[in-house]
Amino acid sequence: MADERIRPATEEDVEAVLPLMREYCRFYEVEAPNDAGLAEMARALIAADDSEGILLVGCDGDGEVVGFAACGWKWSSLRGARVVVLEDLFVNPASRGGGIGRALIDACADRARALGAPIIEWLTQPGNARARSVYDATGAEAETLIEYAIELRP
Secondary structure: OOOOOEEEOOHHHHHHHHHHHHHHHHHOOOOOOOHHHHHHHHHHHHHOOOOOEEEEEEEOOOOOEEEEEEEEEEEEOOOOEEEEEEEEEEEOHHHOOOOHHHHHHHHHHHHHHHOOOOOEEOOOOOOOHHHHHHHHHOOOOOOOOOOOOOOOOO
């Protein structure tokens, strides 16, 4: 990872990442799951081999965790390969504009490339103009697909 502000998350980062994950949920107007579930996700990604999942953190100049990126893998018949999905990306609003978000994307792309992924994909809301300006600057191309989801209730 070229940007020294970005690094793989460690167990010691879980408590700092949890508030960012809750804020990410609030941004998307989703009630945050319980902290136990978020912590389990963070710990699973921390413990995972990068070929199964990635959790990166972005730190400010004082070393404080101010952002995170969570990636997973999926098979794509359209690519004939496993691809990386940037599931979650969030930077504390007070820390935006300093390049942490772009650096997190670049670090995810570097890891994905090193592991042989042909592409990294992610979604955002159409009205998320600030994030889209960062995404557009990476050279990423927006797809025109519509996402569907079925809520699976027990």
